[in-house]
Amino acid sequence: MRATLRAVSALLISSLALTACSSGDDGQPAASACAPSAGGPVNLTYTSWIPGIEEVVKVWNAKNPNIQVKVQTGPNGNGGTYQNFFNQLKAGNAPDLGHIEYDALPSFRVQDGLFDLGKCDIVAKAKDKFVPWTWNQVSLGDQNAAYGVPQDAGPMAMFYRVDLFQQHGIEIPKTWAEYAAAAEKVRAAGGYITNFSQSDINQFAGLAWQAGGRWFANDGKEWTVNLTDDKTKKVAGYWQDLINRKLVSTVPPWTTEWDNAYNSSQAWTWISAVWGANSIATGAPKTSGQWRVAPMPQWSAGESVAGNWGGSSTAVFKSSKHPYEAAQFALWLNTSDEALSLLNEKANLYPATVAGAGLPALAKGVAFYGDQKIYEVFAQASKQVTPDFTWGPTMTATYANASDGFKKAVSGQGTLVDALTAAQSSTIQTLKSQAIPVKG
Template sequence: MKITSPLLGAASVALLLTLAACGGDSGGGSGDEGAADGGGEAATACEPSDGEVTLTFFSWVPGIEGVVDLWNEQNPDIQVEVQTGPNGNSGTYQNFFNQLEAGNPPDLGQIEFDALPNFRVQDGLTDIGGCEGVMESQEKFVDWTWSQVQLGEENAVYAIPQDTGPMAMFYREDLFTEAGIEVPTTWEEYAAAAEQVRENDGYITNFSTSDINQFAGFVWQAGGSWFGNEGDSWQVGLDSEESVQVADYWNGLIQDDLVSTLPPWTTEWDNAYNSGDAWTWVSAVWGANSIMSGAPDTEGDWRVAPMPTWGDEQAAGNWGGSTTAVFKGSEHPHEAAQFALWLNTSEEAHEALIEAANLYPATTEGQQLPALSEGVPFYGDQKIYEVFTEAGATVPTEWTWGPTMTQVYNDVSDGFSAAASGNGSLAEALTSTQESTTSALESQGIPVGE
């Protein structure tokens, strides 16, 4: 389902023009007036409300109700009513947009990093940069996550980072050892290992043609960025040098039958990993649970290593991650910001979220909690989260998400699926999506640069 909304109009386009690349140096305003005139002071009034306050919060994190109960027990004057439902692209984002249009959104909502620009463009977020404690919390977070929630506006903050998805390589240590194959550390070695794995009747991995976030993580690692902002225009770089490099690499593996292309999150996909048909998965930290649940017969056989690199310099991509945002129209931005900060920076909230949902915090301290520093039995008692912590520190900060990501994902997926069937190539799919994305932006009155 595409993320669309009738809210996008002239006012939203004006807001859009202030957005810069998420790791860039450009300043600009914050809040409504700052966004329009380039001012530097936070425009959002963020004073405490009088009397008792009740906030509404929507999330799809498993067990979030119990975490919110901890807050409610300690904050009788600021109560939070939690609502739950499917993840963002499964209907929740569209519901948010419908609620914004009707003027009745929740006070706070869970929004993934890649969806934030769309909500900003459509003027659906409150700038909480002027709220107590928000700017001061920046030092708590992994660098690139903070740049993602500022959306290129130096003095603005449109959400509080919640969790991240640094990428590493899950691999079957037993199979690599038995076959005498070295665990690859570069993508060149990975391709060579793929040939050896195929000689042993396996596939080194399964390449997803439908979940494009994984491919985006590969491009992110390579130093590319699919979007940027220059002056008053968006820049679209889906067919950038880095994107094509990554596409050509995987296209070659697909053509040579060195990787499978099973649909992810299916029984067939799980069976490939459970049976030993697939030997590695370059995925995010949350993938640890996917393998444990989908391949239970392989307990003790898996290990985690840094994802292969394009050269000697270690870098990782990111796949996933969410934020807690305050929606435009909330009557209690101060209280909402305080809850969002507690939820995503306090030790007790982190411990509860890790226990309930194995969530990987976006704060550096949260990533050092005991629950994430112990050996994991399924992975041979390896301290796998240490690998992901190191990976998170090497994720490039310059990646920028665009305002039409659902359209991008749909179009890339269509092209990738065709390429996997022998019709065209992955690079051609990116070129086609470059054109369709440019057209999608221009059809909404959004300027696109060369």
């Protein structure tokens, strides 16, 4: 797995070197305006790794004989599909539509690979259907632009073991200060309050997002990188303290060890996104019925701010010859009740639309959570996510750098702040090496 990632990143470098000798201008030119294609049925290709996406597309194809969509698939974005997109853009055979996570959109934007769907009247009109912060994730700083249609969101909340907290008479923490205090009591009772994710930096990004950290900014000319702003440092310092006092466990996330910590009642809470509901339910089957969901702990009592972890969009590539039809499909996929219900059922996607929070599937109580209507908590959280968080154009590299430092910090070498400082300077280096204008 590790070796594969290396190989993929080696490819990234070699592909940059090869840009000069690529060709791909054959065939008709790509469309620049967003107008319906003249005459005849349109065939679109759509690359996505969402489990079960074929069945959703099948519904569309049955209803739209004139716009037929063919699904292509592959590993997840950072697992190779993003690199494939870049290669295909270079070779001129990119699909019409692609699944791109919010944190990867800027990298396609700086390579000028995306069609601006803001030019399509149907997309511009649909703007108000989406939760505002998700729209910011695709407009990338230009309110009239849309480099994708928001698909899903990952508003964060706190999963916790209601039985254990009650049994030991510990109050459910509402602020981060209470959370740290609870961590001591949980440790005294033989558990860990949670697991600090040493290798999946996205969780930390969500925590920083909630605290008001803003890692990147783009004024239209230049990027600013700020992985070490005060808010982010505050979050890093907070978790560093818990790590130093050995109040959190640090098993690598998404492993069986990690599942086991939850399944064997060692870890009592998890600050995670809405899709995490399914991760616990499948990873910790023995604890069924004992989990509940509460809003994320707050930095100041009485506030209600949430972070976001994950989320993705459906983008149209610049090389597409049928952007209008592609936009029609993308809108149906991400706003219609039938598609959103299916995406939720097949892949646990949580809709990015305002109305999506009212899907019947999201109104039900969930047995694993003691029949709590957990999605109501997430619907609230989704409204509370602060809107102006921007991702950088080289997140894969930034994550890798930060993750190296986090792993060291967890094993006692250096601190999380050191790791962020190092990631800060290497991110600036990466931007410079790709000739992306950057301050500093």
